[in-house]
Amino acid sequence: MIIAGTLMLEAPMRQMRLAAGWLLVEDGRIVEVHESDCPHTPDLGGDRHLVFPGFVDTHLHLPQFDCIGADGLKLLPWLEQVIYPAEAQWEDADFAGAATERAIMQLLARGTTSFAAYTTVHHDATRAAIRCAAEMNVRAIIGQTLMDQQAPPELIRPAQQLLDETESLLSAGAVGRVTPAVTPRFAVSCSETLLRGCGALTRAYDAPVQTHLAETQKECQAVYDLHDKMDYTELYLQAELLTPRTIFGHGIWLDAAARMLIAEAGSTIAHCPTANAFLNSGTMDRHAHHMAHVKTCLGSDLGAGTERGMVRVAQSMIQAAKSIGRLPPTPAEAWHQITIGNADALGFEQVGRLQAGAEADLLLIEPDVNWRQAVNPLACLLYAWDDRWLDRVILRGQVR
Numbered sequence: 001m002i003i004a005g006t007l008m009l010e011a012p013m014r015q016m017r018l019a020a021g022w023l024l025v026e027d028g029r030i031v032e033v034h035e036s037d038c039p040h041t042p043d044l045g046g047d048r049h050l051v052f053p054g055f056v057d058t059h060l061h062l063p064q065f066d067c068i069g070a071d072g073l074k075l076l077p078w079l080e081q082v083i084y085p086a087e088a089q090w091e092d093a094d095f096a097g098a099a100t101e102r103a104i105m106q107l108l109a110r111g112t113t114s115f116a117a118y119t120t121v122h123h124d125a126t127r128a129a130i131r132c133a134a135e136m137n138v139r140a141i142i143g144q145t146l147m148d149q150q151a152p153p154e155l156i157r158p159a160q161q162l163l164d165e166t167e168s169l170l171s172a173g174a175v176g177r178v179t180p181a182v183t184p185r186f187a188v189s190c191s192e193t194l195l196r197g198c199g200a201l202t203r204a205y206d207a208p209v210q211t212h213l214a215e216t217q218k219e220c221q222a223v224y225d226l227h228d229k230m231d232y233t234e235l236y237l238q239a240e241l242l243t244p245r246t247i248f249g250h251g252i253w254l255d256a257a258a259r260m261l262i263a264e265a266g267s268t269i270a271h272c273p274t275a276n277a278f279l280n281s282g283t284m285d286r287h288a289h290h291m292a293h294v295k296t297c298l299g300s301d302l303g304a305g306t307e308r309g310m311v312r313v314a315q316s317m318i319q320a321a322k323s324i325g326r327l328p329p330t331p332a333e334a335w336h337q338i339t340i341g342n343a344d345a346l347g348f349e350q351v352g353r354l355q356a357g358a359e360a361d362l363l364l365i366e367p368d369v370n371w372r373q374a375v376n377p378l379a380c381l382l383y384a385w386d387d388r389w390l391d392r393v394i395l396r397g398q399v400r
């Protein structure tokens with residue numbers, strides 16, 4: 001299959017650039033990338049189209065899509081009053097499978113073809129979600145959300161049961177393009193026994209880890225009180241959860257010592273600016289993290305996040321930096337973040353880029369703005385973005 005148009009390609013220094021060209025796609029992969037006029041009649045695309053890699057979301061919650069917009073609460077009461085009742089519905093694995101399908105349809109409709117997601121504490125529901133995502137042919141990391149304390153009784157399980165269930169997911173390995181992850185929710189709802197068990201599983205299976213860290217000050221205080229006056233990051237370090245494959249959601253309220261631990265471990269912080277604004281949690285200082293050599297990626301954090309599309313989350317990332325007086329990322333850097341940058345953070349070197357050998361997860365875009373005449377075409381496309389521009393979403397070479 002030949003796909004032609006203006007290609008979104010990687011540029012040096014974590015930027016992106018646009019160039020006219022075409023792709024040859026065979027057996028679900030990009031085989032050739034050309035920056036030249038297409039010598040054939042393309043099967044898809046043409047002069048009016050742009051061809052982007054599918055977007056990547058590094059932090060979201062599959063059971064929370066129907067909770068978007070529950071306004072007026074801070075993190076901990078929002079969890080108790082809105083989220084835990086919603087997650088309790090995943091007791092029914094069929095409900096979970098249907099909810100996952102609905103969530104992925106919404107992501108694909110906004111150009112997100114890869115993601116990292118939390119489910120709930122329910123094991124059968126997590127298996128149903130993994131199966132559904134694999135059948136829908138997305139590339140994803142999905143983990144059973146582990147809680148053994150400080151949550152409603154119907155949502156907590158004994159630590160050993162949760163560790164056994166997670167191990168059964170890890171030992172089964174990837175299903176299609178879906179990789180299981182070790183997913184302790186956060187240190188408020190996890191005992192030290194559970195956290196240390198998670199660390200042991202992570203090491204034994206070289207598994208990805210996703211959890212939350214320092215989203216709000218009240219949460220940090222709760223961790224301090226519940227875990228024998230331990231520092232939040234230090235607690236994860238002692239549980240061996242600071243690994244190069246760990247994605248920490250939020251990481252807003254971190255001091256220099258915590259940043260140093262995270263940088264030394266090579267872990268990544270998922271910046272979730274729309275969610276942080278919605279729950280009034282604070283503003284992550286992306287620039288300060290980078291100055292301390294802490295890696296960051298970008299996530300929607302649905303359903304605390306109110307935006308299902310990564311382009312608008314990228315706009316919010318720029319706005320968040322401006323709001324605290326930091327030099328904001330450029331639009332070219334924002335495009336890099338939601339494609340290659342996020343893919344690399346999740347260890348997905350095979351998606352998020354238009355390169356020979358990459359999986360052909362692609363977006364065919366037809367904007368209704370005259371971006372070619374813009375002072376900065378990448379800025380114009382970022383800020384004028386409209387999901388209705390998505391003409392086709394292609395997963396592994398298959399047009400949806």
Ligand SMILES: [Zn+2]
Pocket residue numbers: 059060061212249301
């Ligand atoms: Zn989250």
